[in-house]
Amino acid sequence: MESKLNLNPRLIDSARTAARNIADDVQNFIDKNTTVTVERTVARLMGVDGVDEIEKPLPNVLIDAIKEGGGLSRGAAFWIGNAIVNTGKTPQEIAEKVSSGEIDITRLPIADENKIMEAVYSTAKQMVERIKNSRAKRDEYLNSIGEGRKPYLYVIVATGNIYEDVLQAQAAAKQGADIIAVIRTTAQSLLDYVPYGPTTEGFGGTYATQENFRIMRKALDEVGEEVGRYIRLCNYCSGLCMPEIAAMGALERLDVMLNDALYGILFRDINMQRTLVDQYFSRIINGFAGIIINTGEDNYLTTSDAYEEAHTVLASQFINEQFALKAGLPEEQMGLGHAFEMNPMLENGFLYELAQAQMAREIFPEAPLKYMPPTKFMTGNIFRGHLQDAMFNLLSIWTHQGIQLLGMPTEAIHTPHLQDRMLSIENAQYIFNNAREIGNEVEYKKDGIIQKRAQEVLAKAEELLKDIEEEGIFDTIEKGKFGGVKRSFTGGKGLKGVVEKDEKYFNPFIDLMLGGAK
Amino acid sequence: MEGIQKADLTKIKPYGDTLNDGMVQMSFTLPVPYGDEASEAAKQLVSKMGFESPAVVFSKDLGVGYTYFIMYGKCTHTVDYTNIEVPKITMEYMEREEVEDYIKKNIKRDIVIVGACTGTDAHTVGIDAIMNMKGFDGNYGLERYKGIEAINMGSQVPNEEIIAKAIEVKADAILVSQVVTQKNVHIANLTQLVEMMEAEGLRDKIILICGGPRLNHELAQELGYDAGFGTGSYANHVATFVVNQIVERNMI
Numbered sequence: 001m002e003s004k005l006n007l008n009p010r011l012i013d014s015a016r017t018a019a020r021n022i023a024d025d026v027q028n029f030i031d032k033n034t035t036v037t038v039e040r041t042v043a044r045l046m047g048v049d050g051v052d053e054i055e056k057p058l059p060n061v062l063i064d065a066i067k068e069g070g071g072l073s074r075g076a077a078f079w080i081g082n083a084i085v086n087t088g089k090t091p092q093e094i095a096e097k098v099s100s101g102e103i104d105i106t107r108l109p110i111a112d113e114n115k116i117m118e119a120v121y122s123t124a125k126q127m128v129e130r131i132k133n134s135r136a137k138r139d140e141y142l143n144s145i146g147e148g149r150k151p152y153l154y155v156i157v158a159t160g161n162i163y164e165d166v167l168q169a170q171a172a173a174k175q176g177a178d179i180i181a182v183i184r185t186t187a188q189s190l191l192d193y194v195p196y197g198p199t200t201e202g203f204g205g206t207y208a209t210q211e212n213f214r215i216m217r218k219a220l221d222e223v224g225e226e227v228g229r230y231i232r233l234c235n236y237c238s239g240l241c242m243p244e245i246a247a248m249g250a251l252e253r254l255d256v257m258l259n260d261a262l263y264g265i266l267f268r269d270i271n272m273q274r275t276l277v278d279q280y281f282s283r284i285i286n287g288f289a290g291i292i293i294n295t296g297e298d299n300y301l302t303t304s305d306a307y308e309e310a311h312t313v314l315a316s317q318f319i320n321e322q323f324a325l326k327a328g329l330p331e332e333q334m335g336l337g338h339a340f341e342m343n344p345m346l347e348n349g350f351l352y353e354l355a356q357a358q359m360a361r362e363i364f365p366e367a368p369l370k371y372m373p374p375t376k377f378m379t380g381n382i383f384r385g386h387l388q389d390a391m392f393n394l395l396s397i398w399t400h401q402g403i404q405l406l407g408m409p410t411e412a413i414h415t416p417h418l419q420d421r422m423l424s425i426e427n428a429q430y431i432f433n434n435a436r437e438i439g440n441e442v443e444y445k446k447d448g449i450i451q452k453r454a455q456e457v458l459a460k461a462e463e464l465l466k467d468i469e470e471e472g473i474f475d476t477i478e479k480g481k482f483g484g485v486k487r488s489f490t491g492g493k494g495l496k497g498v499v500e501k502d503e504k505y506f507n508p509f510i511d512l513m514l515g516g517a518k
Numbered sequence: 519m520e521g522i523q524k525a526d527l528t529k530i531k532p533y534g535d536t537l538n539d540g541m542v543q544m545s546f547t548l549p550v551p552y553g554d555e556a557s558e559a560a561k562q563l564v565s566k567m568g569f570e571s572p573a574v575v576f577s578k579d580l581g582v583g584y585t586y587f588i589m590y591g592k593c594t595h596t597v598d599y600t601n602i603e604v605p606k607i608t609m610e611y612m613e614r615e616e617v618e619d620y621i622k623k624n625i626k627r628d629i630v631i632v633g634a635c636t637g638t639d640a641h642t643v644g645i646d647a648i649m650n651m652k653g654f655d656g657n658y659g660l661e662r663y664k665g666i667e668a669i670n671m672g673s674q675v676p677n678e679e680i681i682a683k684a685i686e687v688k689a690d691a692i693l694v695s696q697v698v699t700q701k702n703v704h705i706a707n708l709t710q711l712v713e714m715m716e717a718e719g720l721r722d723k724i725i726l727i728c729g730g731p732r733l734n735h736e737l738a739q740e741l742g743y744d745a746g747f748g749t750g751s752y753a754n755h756v757a758t759f760v761v762n763q764i765v766e767r768n769m770i
Contacts, residue, residue: 160700167582174581186698187638190674203638204698268640269672302643305652343655376643377655380731380749412731412749415700419547419586422578484650485672 018465023322036497069106081120148178151404158183160202181234189239213252242282250289260296271492283327288513298339298372311460339372368402540593552579621665633693634671637707641697657752691725
């Protein structure tokens with residue numbers, strides 16, 4: 001594709017190479033470590049689910065038992081496999097017996113290694129097959145009832161009650177939404193477990209549970225068949241349980257997951273070692289399940305200035321791209337994020353936003369870019385807000401964004417009311433239709449404001465990436481170069497859930513899932 | 519101008535394009551299917567709200583048996599403006615440089631302000647706007663102020679932790695931001711902080727301020743805070759209040 005922005009391909013290559021080296025460096029660290037949530041994910045994927053009498057999830061009960069027994073560095077798969085060989089029971093039955101105290105899982109006799117491997121792989125393959133079928137079911141829907149045109153219209157529901165969410169989601173789908181994201185209750189990202197069952201209470205959102213996923217999936221399939229369009233379901237694969245949520249989403253056919261490599265570190269103060277290890281396995285699962293990930297670069301722009309810090313967004317997109325590739329996630333599933341967050345009073349701000357959006361399009365040509373709406377400068381003036389959203393929609397159709405998170409006129413007032421979503425969908429549909437081919441018709445003046453701005457942002461991003469390459473990502477984050485947020489290597493939440501692997505560690509699902517179906 | 523009627527401030531009502539026409543624009547959704555009956559229901563409802571001549575100017579099927587309306591009506595009620603009283607922070611806000619000078623002249627030491635978005639709330643946009651170096655909309659945040667040590671603890675900070683931090687750094691003031699207000703979660707959280715500070719015997723020793731899009735000074739005072747800052751507040755407003763309080767309460 002010829003660059004409309006006259007971007008220097010050598011700079012793009014250099015930035016990408018630096019990002020690759022940054023990711024390689026971190027991958028060495030990732031490969032040496034596991035975490036409690038990675039191991040709980042292994043347990044879940046081997047069939048462990050449910051809660052004990054105090055509502056503690058059985059995957060937590062099991063992994064805590066292994067950890068207390070000093071066995072976590074060997075990996076949960078080994079201990080579950082050994083218990084299967086010893087008892088002839090299923091992983092679920094084993095977890096129940098661990099919970100009731102009937103089995104001390106790390107004190108069982110160690111069985112023959114081949115038998116353990118056989119037990120592990122035959123169990124693991126069943127779940128991998130289930131995920132494959134789930135992916136096939138999505139393809140079947142896409143081939144039969146089809147889907148909306150890009151940019152997909154993405155709206156949020158956030159009532160706290162999954163059944164109320166269903167009503168609002170179905171209404172939004174009927175009005176034209178293509179993706180429904182169920183916002184998570186604000187407290188969930190810092191829970192070191194995934195709650196269980198259907199839930200009807202939450203603050204600013206609804207708990208992400210496997211049962212809630214199932215309820216919403218069913219509702220969206222129903223309404224999708226009715227409107228003749230596959231409706232995608234999105235949730236949050238972030239926080240302290242990234243890979244567990246990925247596994248639940250893969251099983252229940254979620255289509256989109258918020259899944260950033262650095263977000264938890266910067267914005268939830270989760271320990272960086274923990275998040276980097278967690279994100280890797282979560283992305284392997286998302287990649288295998290055909291789930292589009294959305295990265296969180298938009299967040300940099302709500303904490304720092306969108307005009308001045310634009311290059312950090314691009315730098316982060318490059319890094320997220322490389323981490324995703326490491327986890328075998330193809331570019332078509334990389335919903336790299338960015339946002340329309342410049343101060344609306346900035347003269348020519350629209351031109352700078354255009355430069356940024358077009359630049360991302362050209363640098364990541366296959367990625368379904370996730371474009372986030374204005375939020376920071378939404379004031380409560382719903383009428384001006386509706387106009388800001390219109391400008392944002394115009395840029396999206398112009399620069400061929402992949403996923404359009406629709407801005408709401410009532411942003412900064414409340415979680416969207418039923419009619420707010422309708423007004424926003426109507427806004428986007430009107431503009432997308434009315435200006436459909438504008439991007440193919442318009443070129444930019446050579447060395448004009450738009451071209452120069454994009455070139456400048458690219459140059460600064462390349463420079464930043466080379467700095468990070470030299471310093472390493474850990475030091476960079478410690479110095480606060482992303483989003484202006486400083487985090488220390490051993491600070492933040494969840495560090496005690498990180499465990500170094502021993503030489504016999506294994507995780508069958510990395511083997512079975514990395515790089516897609518074999 | 520002659521010939522134009524002046525508003526009677528003891529009996530004010532909305533102005534559309536003629537004084538006292540009472541015109542109000544409103545929009546809402548009813549959980550009934552789109553159609554003539556829905557519009558009639560909307561009109562009757564608006565009449566019950568105290569509007570004359572209710573008119574549905576637009577309605578739309580929301581797709582799940584619900585209907586959206588944009589309406590106008592003439593308000594029949596009035597309010598006596600001359601009797602209104604609103605508790606407010608009554609002070610002239612200083613600019614950043616003035617605050618810095620004020621600290622130098624009147625307090626003669628660095629002051630310490632600890633801030634956070636507390637409880638389960640994960641939205642740092644408010645506390646960042648007030649505290650971070652960059653500030654918001656051209657107004658620098660407290661971190662930029664000479665003479666102020668500003669510590670932004672970020673989001674989802676438990677009330678225990680912000681109190682512990684305030685003790686540790688001998689804070690003069692605590693700023694609490696609350697953005698999520700669904701089901702009044704912010705009220706419970708803000709109340710808990712006051713109660714914990716009272717229990718620790720700290721309430722009088724530290725200036726306690728809250729802020730957020732759904733907060734105002736009146737609500738803040740009701741909850742036991744020294745001040746509340748809503749939408750449109752900047753770092754210099756908060757800073758002015760804090761330095762004045764330090765001097766007034768003799769916390770120098």
